Amino acid sequence: MPTPTPDAPVTRPAGPVTLQQVAERAGVSSATASRALHGSSGTRIVGEELRRRVQDAARELRYVSNAPAQALARSTTSVVGVVVHDVADPYFAAIAAGAMGVAREHGLLVMLAATFRDPELELDYLARLRAQRARAVVLAGSGFADREFTRRLAAEVDAYRADGGHVVSVGSHGIACDTVRPANRAGAALAVRHLYDLGHRRFGLVSGPRALTTVRDRLDGARRQLRALGLPLPPGRVVDGGFTRDAARTAARTLLTREPELTALVVLNDVMAAGVLAALRDDLGLRVPDDVSVIGFDDLPFAADLNPPLTTVRLPLADIGAQAMQMILTGPTITPRTVDLNAELVTRTSTGPAAASPGDPSNPKR
Incomplete structure (x- = not known):
């Protein structure tokens, strides 16, 4: 051998x-x-x-083990794969709904796959969809900040395209393909600026898994804006909320216990913001926004129904999915295209003027 x-x-x-x-x-x-x-x-x-x-x-x-897939360039199916991290996450559900709406209008069938943030599953699903002769794939989950994974993903995408398939990514994946790019950095900067304009100078940040490029982009946008305003963000003021409600609740409780002088929390998605509000209100007995202001990210449907209603950065999630599907309908081009979608600040009652300093007797909670 x-x-x-x-x-x-x-x-x-x-x-x-x-x-x-x-x-x-x-x-x-x-x-x-x-x-x-x-x-x-x-x-x-x-x-x-x-x-x-x-x-x-x-x-x-x-x-590819499925021999008919070798004929992909000559005969494709009407199937389009949409690969997300978690179908239960409203962020991905909204993107998938936007893609499915356009697909339905044009007679395409959407096959939805969830990776649960496992990069190996993403590679596996892409290979399987190629073997099934799927017309195209939308990579709707965040990219992974890992060079070896990115190299392998690029090779899989190249193979898919060589067989006549079309790949569109949502956000940066570090690969050469058509991309719909949400304003993650600019949105985080909007959140910081809003709180700064309300008088806040003592910021904390509830992040997500740092291996995800979406998290890195949003964190980078917040850091850059704080730096431009002359405000530091020490490592101890950034905690990982795991992109889940429960983990974020624990993270916020830990952060405010360690850094009780903070008056503003930037939370990098709305699911985590729900957990942060619960921690402040129910675990720490703090008033939002009187003691601490909280701002989220994405403007998921439930954000307006939280207690208090959540100020957040809105991304046009359904439009992201729709734009990705429209790029598939127009077909691949020699030079990859990028569609940029803007972020918008949605002001509700979870943010307000900065609380008094910790030593101020008029602010008994602090």
Whole structure:
């Protein structure tokens, strides 16, 4: 059996890639390659190292196990894949709804897939949709700030496009494809400026997972605006709310216990903002906005129904999905296109003038 040479230049066959060629590239037998790629009902299990080696070889050679997928360039289906992080998250539900509305008008079927923020699943879904001859894929979840993952994603997208498919991303994924770009940085700057204009100078920030490019963009926008206003944001004033209500509630409780002088919290999505409001009101006994102002991000449908109603940065979520689907309908171009969508501040009653200083006797809560 030949030994694998993963660092050697990859020469791709002119015709459809066979399982045997994948096996030779990985340095395994055809049977092992088949078990690694397709699974087996028998007792012989392929180890994780071998499985990854075979999958890497298949990806490098652009092998797809479904033979009809080799004809993708000549005959596509009416299916469009929409890959999100979590179908239960209202942010992704709104984007998917916008995409589905346009798809319905043009006779396209949307296949929705959730990765649960697992980058490996995103790669797997993209390969499966290519094998199913899907006409296009919308990558609606945030990108991952990881060079190796980005390299692998770019290779998968290149293979998909080489077979005649079309890929559109929402936000920056670090790959060359059509993109609908929400104003994450500008929106975060709007949030900071709004609170600053209300007199706030002591800011805290509830973030999400730093591995996500959406989080990095929003955090960067907030930091840049604070820096431009001459205000520091020490690391101790930034906590990870995990993009969930419960984690954000815990994070806010920890932050305000450690930094009781804070008067303003910028929260990087509305789901987390709901948890932050609960922590301030129910756990810490603080008044919003009298003691602490809170601003969210996205303007999800429930934001106006929170207690108090949430000031937030509105992104046109349904329009994001609709724009992505419109790009699919017009087809791919030689040079990738970018559509920028603006953010808008929606002012409600969770923000107000800065509270008195902690030592002010007129402010007993602080």
